Amino acid sequence: MLFKGGDLRQPRLNMNLHGLILIAAFWPAVASIAHAAEPDLQVTRTNVFVSGQDGHHTYRIPSLLVTPHGTLLAFAEGRKQSSGDAGDIDLLLKRSPDLGQTWGAALTVWDDGPNTCGNPCPVVDRETGTIWLLLTWNRGDDAEHQIIARQSRDTRRVFVTRSTDDGVTWSQPREITGSVKLTNWTWYATGPGAGIQIERGPHRGRLVIPCDHIEAGTGHYYSHVIYSDDHGATWQLGGSTPQHQVNECEVVELTGDRLLLNMRNYDRARRTRQQAVSNDGGLTWEQQRHVPELVEPICQASLRRLAWPNDRQRSVILFANPASTKRENLTVRASFDEGDTWPVARLLDSRPSAYSCLAALPNGEVGILYEAGEKHPYENLVFARFHSGWLIPAAEMAPERR
Secondary structure (H helix, E strand, O other): OEOOOOOOOOOOOOOOHHHHHHHHHOOOOOOOOOOOOOOOOOEEEEEEEEOOOOOOOEEEEEEEEEOOOOOEEEEEEEEOOOOOOOOOEEEEEEEEOOOOOOOOOOEEEEOOOOOEEEEEEEEEOOOOOOEEEEEEEEOOOOOHHHHHOOOOOOOOEEEEEEEOOOOOOOOOOEEOHHHHOOOOEEEEEEOOOOOEEOOOOOOOOOEEEEEEEEEOOOOOEEEEEEEEOOOOOOOEEEEEOOOOOEEEEEEEEEOOOEEEEEEEEOOOOOOEEEEEEEOOOOOOOEEEEEEEEEEOOOOOOEEEEEEOOOOOOOOEEEEEEEOOOOOEEEEEEEEOOOOOOOOEEEEEEEEEEEEEEEEEOOOOOEEEEEEEOOOOOOOEEEEEEEOHHHHOOHHHHOOOOO
C-alpha cells in the first residue's frame, strides 16, 4: 500500500538488476553517492507490516538490512495478543528483491510458543556473505519490571541466528548469554536496529552489535556493545558507557579508526540524545555527552553512515528519530563532521512515530523502516525511500576546499 496525497510517487531504479547485483556482490559499504542528472527527490512510503493483520495484534521494533545480493530485509516483532513488550512475541521478516518497491509474505525467524523473541539486530559479514541476527528471549509471563527486580521465573537471554541464503532460511537460534552478559546484569537488549562490520583500521572485519543492560540493585541503565572477531563463530562482551541513564543505542564507524555510540537518554531534565566515542573498536567508551541538536522523547533512534569522505564528497552520517518531546515528527538529519554537529535536518513524517532503522541502499539512495500511524505510532511499520538529494543538496556534498 502506498500513501496517497502530497507529491509522493513511485521511485525509479538508477540501474538495472544485473548491475545492482554486480555492484552489491562487491559492496563493502556505500562509498560514493551517485547523484543522477535528474534525481527523483520525492519520498515513497509503503506499509510493510500493518498491525492487526496476519494474526498479530501489533508489529513493532523495526530493523532494516541490505544483503550482499541487494535484497532488503525488514525485521519486526509480531506481538500476538497485545501491543505490550511481554507475552507471545515472534520474530518476523519480510524480504524485498527490488529495493522496497514490493515485499514478500512474512517469514518466521523464531517462534517460541508463548515466549518473547525480539529485539532484532542484524549485521552482514562482507567477507563471508553470512547474515547474523542477534536477538533476545525471555519467558512470555515474565514482565520487564520482574526481570529487573530479579523476581521473574527466568531472565533475559541473548541468542544469535544466521542465514547463508539471502535471508530465506535461518539457523536454530544459539544462546550466547554466558559470553556477553555479566551475572549482575538483569535486563538486557540487543539493538534494536542494526550492527556494523568495521571497514577500516586495526579492527577491520570486526562485527559490532549495540546493546544495553541494567545493573542489579541499582536500576541504572547503560549502553554497551558485543563483538565477534571470528566471523560470528563466537561473541564477546565489549565496553560499557562510563555514565548511566542511557540504553537503546546505535553504532557507526568514524574516520580515524573510531566508533560512535548514539544512545537513548533517560535524563528527563535534558531531553536530548547522548553519545560516546571508542578508540579501540568498542572495548572502551569515553567522551560521553549530550547532543543538543538531537532532541528526543526518550525513544530509540537510528544511525548509519551514508558516505566516506574522499576527493569527490564529504563524510555523511545519517540520524533519524522523532525530533520532539513526544513520539511524533520523524526527522532525518545529516552530519558532515563525524557526528559532532547535525546541520541538516528534514521532516520525513509528521504523524505519530517512534522506532526506526536506516539503511544505505546500493544504488546511492536511502531507505528507512519506521513505526508510524494516524492516531498512534504503532499502527504500521512503514518503509520510506528517498534519493540523498532530498535531504542533502548536491552542492552540500562537495568536499570542503581549503
